[in-house]
Amino acid sequence: MSDFAQLVERESRGLVAAVTVIVGDPHRAEEIVQDAFERCYRRWRRVSQLDRPGAWVRRVAINAAISSRRRSTSERRAVERLGGRAETARQSGDPQDAFGDAALWAEVRALPGEQAAAIALRYVADLSVEDVAATLEVSLPAAKSLLHRGRRALRTSPHLETYAE
Amino acid sequence: MTTPEDGTDTPDPQLSAAGERLRAGTRPLSVDAIHAAALERRNHRLSIGLAAALVVILGIGVAAVGLRDDEGGSARDLASNVEPKTAEQRSRVEDLVARLAEKPPVDPRKVQLKSSVSTFADCDALIGDLRTVGAEHVGSQGFGASYGLMGEAVLTGAGWSRFDSSEQLSLSPQNGTSTGAGGETLGTNVQVTGVDELDSVKAVGKLIYDLDGKGNLRITDAGTLEVRSTLDVTPKGKPKAPQPTVSELLVSGDRVVIFGSESEISKPVKGDPSATRAETSYLTVTFVDATDVARPKVTDRVRIEGGLVSARMVDGEVRLVTTSNMADLGFVMPTTPTSVAKALEQNRRSVASSTAEDWIPDWQREGGDPQALVPCQRVYVPDTFAGVAMTSMVTFPAAAGSFEPTGTAILAPGSTLYAGLDRVAISSEVWVDPIDRERLEFDDWQTAVHEFRFTARGAPGYEGSGIVDGSTVGQFAFGEIGGSLAVVTTKGTPWGQRAKERGIDLTVLTPDGKGELDVASKVEDLSGDKGEVAAVRFVKDRVLVSAGLFGREVIVIDVSDPTAPRRAGTVTVPGAVGYFHPLPDGRALVVGSRTDTVGTGRSKRSRSWVLAHLLDVADADAPKLVGTWERPWSADDVGSDHHAFTYWPSRKLAMWGIVDTDGLQRNLNHAVVLRTEGGVEPAAVPVANQPTEVPPPCPSFPVSDDAQQLLGTNVLVLRCGEGAPRAAVWPRYECNRINEDLVARFTAEDQRSGTYFACTLAPLPQVARVLVVDGRPMLYTDQTIEALDPETFASTAIAYHPSRGGFAY
Numbered sequence: 001m002s003d004f005a006q007l008v009e010r011e012s013r014g015l016v017a018a019v020t021v022i023v024g025d026p027h028r029a030e031e032i033v034q035d036a037f038e039r040c041y042r043r044w045r046r047v048s049q050l051d052r053p054g055a056w057v058r059r060v061a062i063n064a065a066i067s068s069r070r071r072s073t074s075e076r077r078a079v080e081r082l083g084g085r086a087e088t089a090r091q092s093g094d095p096q097d098a099f100g101d102a103a104l105w106a107e108v109r110a111l112p113g114e115q116a117a118a119i120a121l122r123y124v125a126d127l128s129v130e131d132v133a134a135t136l137e138v139s140l141p142a143a144k145s146l147l148h149r150g151r152r153a154l155r156t157s158p159h160l161e162t163y164a165e
Numbered sequence: 166m167t168t169p170e171d172g173t174d175t176p177d178p179q180l181s182a183a184g185e186r187l188r189a190g191t192r193p194l195s196v197d198a199i200h201a202a203a204l205e206r207r208n209h210r211l212s213i214g215l216a217a218a219l220v221v222i223l224g225i226g227v228a229a230v231g232l233r234d235d236e237g238g239s240a241r242d243l244a245s246n247v248e249p250k251t252a253e254q255r256s257r258v259e260d261l262v263a264r265l266a267e268k269p270p271v272d273p274r275k276v277q278l279k280s281s282v283s284t285f286a287d288c289d290a291l292i293g294d295l296r297t298v299g300a301e302h303v304g305s306q307g308f309g310a311s312y313g314l315m316g317e318a319v320l321t322g323a324g325w326s327r328f329d330s331s332e333q334l335s336l337s338p339q340n341g342t343s344t345g346a347g348g349e350t351l352g353t354n355v356q357v358t359g360v361d362e363l364d365s366v367k368a369v370g371k372l373i374y375d376l377d378g379k380g381n382l383r384i385t386d387a388g389t390l391e392v393r394s395t396l397d398v399t400p401k402g403k404p405k406a407p408q409p410t411v412s413e414l415l416v417s418g419d420r421v422v423i424f425g426s427e428s429e430i431s432k433p434v435k436g437d438p439s440a441t442r443a444e445t446s447y448l449t450v451t452f453v454d455a456t457d458v459a460r461p462k463v464t465d466r467v468r469i470e471g472g473l474v475s476a477r478m479v480d481g482e483v484r485l486v487t488t489s490n491m492a493d494l495g496f497v498m499p500t501t502p503t504s505v506a507k508a509l510e511q512n513r514r515s516v517a518s519s520t521a522e523d524w525i526p527d528w529q530r531e532g533g534d535p536q537a538l539v540p541c542q543r544v545y546v547p548d549t550f551a552g553v554a555m556t557s558m559v560t561f562p563a564a565a566g567s568f569e570p571t572g573t574a575i576l577a578p579g580s581t582l583y584a585g586l587d588r589v590a591i592s593s594e595v596w597v598d599p600i601d602r603e604r605l606e607f608d609d610w611q612t613a614v615h616e617f618r619f620t621a622r623g624a625p626g627y628e629g630s631g632i633v634d635g636s637t638v639g640q641f642a643f644g645e646i647g648g649s650l651a652v653v654t655t656k657g658t659p660w661g662q663r664a665k666e667r668g669i670d671l672t673v674l675t676p677d678g679k680g681e682l683d684v685a686s687k688v689e690d691l692s693g694d695k696g697e698v699a700a701v702r703f704v705k706d707r708v709l710v711s712a713g714l715f716g717r718e719v720i721v722i723d724v725s726d727p728t729a730p731r732r733a734g735t736v737t738v739p740g741a742v743g744y745f746h747p748l749p750d751g752r753a754l755v756v757g758s759r760t761d762t763v764g765t766g767r768s769k770r771s772r773s774w775v776l777a778h779l780l781d782v783a784d785a786d787a788p789k790l791v792g793t794w795e796r797p798w799s800a801d802d803v804g805s806d807h808h809a810f811t812y813w814p815s816r817k818l819a820m821w822g823i824v825d826t827d828g829l830q831r832n833l834n835h836a837v838v839l840r841t842e843g844g845v846e847p848a849a850v851p852v853a854n855q856p857t858e859v860p861p862p863c864p865s866f867p868v869s870d871d872a873q874q875l876l877g878t879n880v881l882v883l884r885c886g887e888g889a890p891r892a893a894v895w896p897r898y899e900c901n902r903i904n905e906d907l908v909a910r911f912t913a914e915d916q917r918s919g920t921y922f923a924c925t926l927a928p929l930p931q932v933a934r935v936l937v938v939d940g941r942p943m944l945y946t947d948q949t950i951e952a953l954d955p956e957t958f959a960s961t962a963i964a965y966h967p968s969r970g971g972f973a974y
Contacts, residue, residue: 005196012194017187030194037199101183110407123177123184141700141743144805151177152365152412155378 003053004044008037011054014125015061021105021120022065032068036061055134058121062135066113107154114138115150122147178928244293246541249518258517261300265513271301273597274605279548280613280630280681282575288521288541295524295546295576299516302550305509307496348940348955354746354810360586361478363413363424364808365968366945368938372458373950374416378968382414382423384458387938390950390964393458398423398451400466400531409449417481417563421453421461424473448473448487452566465567469538470526474556479586481564484619486589487538487557488578493523525574526557539574543624546576547613551593554578558589558617558625573625575615583643583650589617589625590650592637597658610658612636614674616650616682631674631682644703647727649675649685651708653701668692669712671722673730688730691720700804702745704753707782711742719755723785733785739793740776743804746812746819748841751783752791754819756803756810759795773826775799775837777819779845792844796837798827802933811935813942817842820942822853822932836932836944838958849958853930856896856949856965863893866921872911876903876923883922893922896948896965900924933968 019029040057121132133143285291355362366375373385380399399409411425433440447468455461471489499508527535559572577593616628635654644651656668669691674682692712702709708722723733740759755778779791801823802809811820819839825832838849863885893900900922930946944951950966
């Protein structure tokens with residue numbers, strides 16, 4: 001298998017899942033990640049020379065996801081209001097959502113861009129903090145801090161109240 | 166891809182589990198599809214290439230016309246702080262928009278950075294300037310940088326961390342040690358002695374004030390571990406809307422000031438078929454009088470437009486820094502290629518017809534009228550447009566019991582900001598639209614630094630501005646040396662740069678008394694071009710910098726002569742550096758980490774260690790590593806949150822929580838207590854016990870094997886009665902309500918009444934803070950509060966005390 005194919009195999013599932021969290025739509029996420037890999041493929045000669053080609057493709061996808069998210073904010077709100085994906089998933093008794101995952105991801109999506117990206121990369125794409133830092137092009141402490149702030153914000157989210165009375 | 170025990174952090178079980186479920190339901194991409202798409206794109210590109218070339222030629226033509234007509238109007242035409250209503254006012258707006266349409270866009274590479282700011286005599290003069298300068302810089306996406314992902318985030322996100330972690334410190338920075346009848350109580354570990362910082366828990370006298378994660382202020386007696394009162398400090402929001410939250414607090418005597426956020430969703434515009442609604446977020450400040458510990462009461466609550474950067478408290482005076490992205494300007498975004506020009510024109514029109522109220526954040530009490538946070542006369546505008554956000558610095562006394570702000574604002578993002586004992590420094594740069602950042606090359610990037618000073622009971626005053634080379638390096642950029650502001654900068658632009666090839670400089674800026682900050686001295690290329698600051702600390706007469714990706718080398722800068730700082734010796738420490746804590750006698754404690762691997766083949770695993778090193782930097786030229794302590798299968802939070810660290814000066818003990826990272830076993834977590842005299846020796850490694858086991862709050866409900874599969878094999882189902890609470894409280898467990906559709910899938914029809922909960926074993930408690938209250942050390946965890954013996958650090962009492970301000974790794 002070529003290096004590029006290996007990269008796709010290794011990174012694409014986690015990355016699509018992470019981008020899904022950021023943009024809130026799995027189909028849009030697939031498009032974004034596919035587009036990022038396509039750009040990577042076109043520049044493969046150069047990208048393959050990098051220390052972490054994975055970080056390059058993740059960064060392209062995450063940047064695209066963030067700008068897509070701000071473009072589609074108003075559309076998404078309208079969809080959610082009309083009972084879009086998140087709501088239907090929650091109410092249909094989907095066993096995948098027994099623990100309110102859809103509400104959790106909606107809360108992550110509501111975080112500032114960098115924090116949402118850090119949380120999605122760390123917990124959804126299952127990357128190490130070092131890889132999160134490399135992807136977001138921030139220092140290790142800054143990446144930890146983003147995760148810290150994101151998690152703190154999520155903790156105060158009413159959707160995640162476990163101990164609520 | 167990594168396994169959860171990899172690296173130096175601990176997984177969040179809830180997020181990790183949800184992430185794994187999402188990943189499991191996601192398809193990987195097909196390589197063939199990517200190849201096909203790339204080919205298709207290449208063919209398409211060939212055909213549009215020619216068309217693009219034509220457009221570029223046309224563009225150049227328009228620009229040439231624009232240049233000639235450049236000197237057209239003056240700001241004065243628009244200097245009237247009213248929404249343009251009359252035909253004459255409207256025509257001025259249209260004139261400006263038309264002029265800008267002809268003008269070439271500002272080329273940020275040719276803008277000369279100025280180290281000065283302007284103020285305006287009144288709102289009319291201010292708005293005249295903001296309208297013209299703003300309209301000139303606004304793009305088809307508004308002031309796009311407020312959404313920027315990398316680099317200088319403007320809203321609360323990254324701004325927060327940068328502010329909070331700028332490691333400016335003098336000796337013994339534990340804040341507000343107080344002595345009760347029985348013993349001392351330590352405050353939060355802070356940057357600067359006497360400057361208290363926000364945290365989710367505060368110890369004062371014999372009491373612990375914290376936020377319980379459910380929107381309540383909780384006051385706990387540290388002696389009996391009994392909760393004396395729980396006060397709801399988050400008014401109920403509208404159903405289905407995001408609910409208000411509170412996150413951190415400050416305590417002055419028996420007055421508590423609580424900071425949180427809330428958002429408001431607009432009503433759909435009448436006749437809009439898509440019924441689109443927009444969201445605005447606010448910072449909230451709540452004042453609580455806790456004179457009667459058993460019956461604290463809310464005395465005031467206000468909301469402020471924008472987000473919290475951070476707050477400090479000095480002598481009972483709260484200093485609050487907020488940032489707002491001027492949402493009132495109401496930018497539109499293009500949705501298709503053809504709408505870009507329309508959006509640009511609309512955004513220019515919005516700015517050209519804005520009022521001062523749109524730019525200056527306002528605050529309001531529930532039911533009251535909005536008021537400007539800062540008067541127009543106290544709004545500083547950098548003479549080089551830095552764009553995109555208004556940073557406000559306001560002060561008010563905590564004891565007043567109500568919000569009475571005095572403030573100053575600057576039109577610059579609040580992300581690169583430093584606050585010391587009495588000064589605030591904000592940097593501003595030439596504004597570059599995010600779209601241009603990948604495209605344009607900048608040589609000799611520079612940053613302007615503006616300094617403000619807090620005075621007793623007055624608004625922060627402007628001290629002066631200076632220019633430094635390069636860009637400020639986020640959270641560690643600023644400190645103070647000999648009463649002067651010191652800035653750590655890295656070469657190049659603040660965005661899109663690789664960590665390699667980055668030189669780091671330290672520049673000391675001194676006011677010349679005429680509104681300028683002169684470069685008093687400079688130490689260049691601290692890292693030998695290795696770039697990337699891992700941790701910095703300004704200690705007495707020294708600056709400690711650990712640079713490089715993993716920061717193993719600690720560089721000592723001798724600043725004992727503030728006019729001539731110099732790079733002195735270096736010392737290599739094992740592992741990465743997370744945090745420096747200054748100790749008496751020219752010493753510093755380093756909290757760090759390292760990883761190694763154990764096992765072979767399939768059982769090969771990464772193992773994380775927590776490290777502590779004692780450094781002696783008294784001789785700047787020959788810094789020494791005095792001692793090292795380490796513990797395997799551990800991780801901590803201190804590198805990203807210095808509040809997680811506690812130093813007990815009278816006993817010379819360093820204390821913080823660590824979590825167990827050996828994922829193969831369910832081991833209890835611990836705190837470490839290190840002696841820092843002579844070498845670094847463990848005094849104790851107290852365990853964080855689980856809360857006392859109690860029976861479930863409702864009877865358990867047996868489910869079929871199929872249902873068990875559906876719910877998860879380790880889930881225990883509880884059935885609580887009709888009208889049961891929304892969630893079940895059960896120490897050692899986490900219970901989630903099961904929705905009705907799901908209940909219907911595993912219960913018979915006659916069993917559907919009541920509320921069902923799915924309970925799983927809670928993660929083991931994690932020590933978020935080691936407190937010292939009334940002479941007694943205590944472990945404050947996400948689930949418990951546990952008192953320890955001051956001599957042996959053995960557990961003496963424990964109470965179930967759930968909070969969400971837990972281990973925040």
